[in-house]
Amino acid sequence: MAVYTEVSDEELDAFAAGYDIGEVISYKGVAEGVENSNYMLRTSGGDGIYFLTLYEKRVSPADLPFFLGLMEFLAGRGISCPLPVHARDGAALRMLAGRPAAIVTFLDGVSVRRPRLQHCAGLGAGLAHLHLAGVNFPMQRPNALSVKQWRPLFLRSAAGADTIAAGLAGELDAELQELENHWPQSLPTGIIHADAFPDNVFFLHDRLSGFIDFYFACNDTLAYDIAICLNAWCFEPDGAFNVTKARGMLAAYQTVRPLTAAEMSALPLLARGSALRFLLTRLHDWLFPIEGALVKPKDPLEYLHKLRFHRDITGPGAYGIDT
């Protein structure tokens, strides 16, 4: 949770004057978001409520047109997500307090702390809709955290890895090698959210009300997005894999977009890759805490446990699907 950049009333008034949203009658820094500074705005016009994001150092300014363009594209195709608001000059991305900044529509809904079966199913269907809606999005952004980037990331943490768990460096090295050698290259690709953790998915009355935080979205293997969600949604706090939730998520996904046989077979490997990706970034943030970060690093070992789970299963049947 974070507000890295404080915005003064005068700066905000001047900024908001460029939009057709009325005057700012209240704004509050929001204690969420690891990468950016966020404010809720109440205004005297438009929707009366908006969300303002100032993009901090960890987000590349060059990627912002992709993220904002994608939200607008998806929102135009029926996906519930924040819609960037264009200023009167036409721009959705402007500068505030020395940072790139955007106002987006406010999305109702709450993120669920402990997802239940219906949430996993809702997410599954929603993710499939998102994948279909992203087809034909004209901009491209390669995944900056996929298999090719894992080894350099690993090497930065390798020396410290064994301080987190004995033998971790060796285990990760072997895992990396296997994933690099067998990473699937010909599965269906498209726009993936790439960070659809429970805190980035909203529900109202246990029904999915939208996705937020598209700042890892990219072009990649669609089934890899599913693998990320299997890891983020289907393990219980005690580490147990909940196959009922996985089955519910995958079945709901397939009511919208059926998986190919190749996608199903690849799921265990994709899930290992996804587990490794979050393990590596968490390991890095654990070993090299960011100066001035307002967020505690997350435990990397949670994802080591998940990685091992997927390595030990015999096939995608372990996720409750019929292949």
Add this chain to the structure above:
Amino acid sequence: MAVYTEVSDEELDAFAAGYDIGEVISYKGVAEGVENSNYMLRTSGGDGIYFLTLYEKRVSPADLPFFLGLMEFLAGRGISCPLPVHARDGAALRMLAGRPAAIVTFLDGVSVRRPRLQHCAGLGAGLAHLHLAGVNFPMQRPNALSVKQWRPLFLRSAAGADTIAAGLAGELDAELQELENHWPQSLPTGIIHADAFPDNVFFLHDRLSGFIDFYFACNDTLAYDIAICLNAWCFEPDGAFNVTKARGMLAAYQTVRPLTAAEMSALPLLARGSALRFLLTRLHDWLFPIEGALVKPKDPLEYLHKLRFHRDITGPGAYGIDT
């Protein structure tokens, strides 16, 4: 800025169900408040927007009925401030996530980073209205940070004081002695806000729209509240005292509640006391940072400078008032 206690969707749903405010359709942790955890709620009923506070360790639970009762009392007498919402069982103070918690109405307005003359005048009039409205509030709460408490507070920091500024311990000791000997005992008393800094006062279109954060409110000398505001509103960032702002604040105050001659004469001493009070708490928080605090300690020397200013003036005329 802080959210010390994370509230899950399930806990919040169960909590909100006790109120006539509809269902929670969104909630966001707010990055403000040094002492407590705060959330903005959007709901499907009532006002549609509320403010939820969970009271953390630094606020004494025994004081909460006073604070909430005061807000309700003042709101009922035309003071714009958050109004505690009573649950269906009648209680305004309940438990959430193991903490005392209250829902209050949402107050529009923004706090001004750099108060201008009209803000100081608006505050002056607003403070006088607050003082008048507080008359007859039936509950009592002595000021826990007044002249009697300053020496014990000083003694906890005395050993470290000279690490902040050479000779500081001696200077504070002498100042304390003088204030203890001459602290006014017979000025008009009543309810004071005691923390009406610019971040606790809201404006809309440069007119005061309300007061928030009553968690230092207490019974004390009314003019002491003015002295706090002189220090908090009338010094420029470079340390200069802006007598025009002080004159505007005091004149506006007196249009609502004229000061007695004794109050005017006492202002320099009260302003020294107020400066010392914030100096001492800041000094303490600087020397003994709170474990897990999400807020940076504030510079104690800002208030040493203010203290010296008030000690060096010849009388209340320095504040731009005719005595």
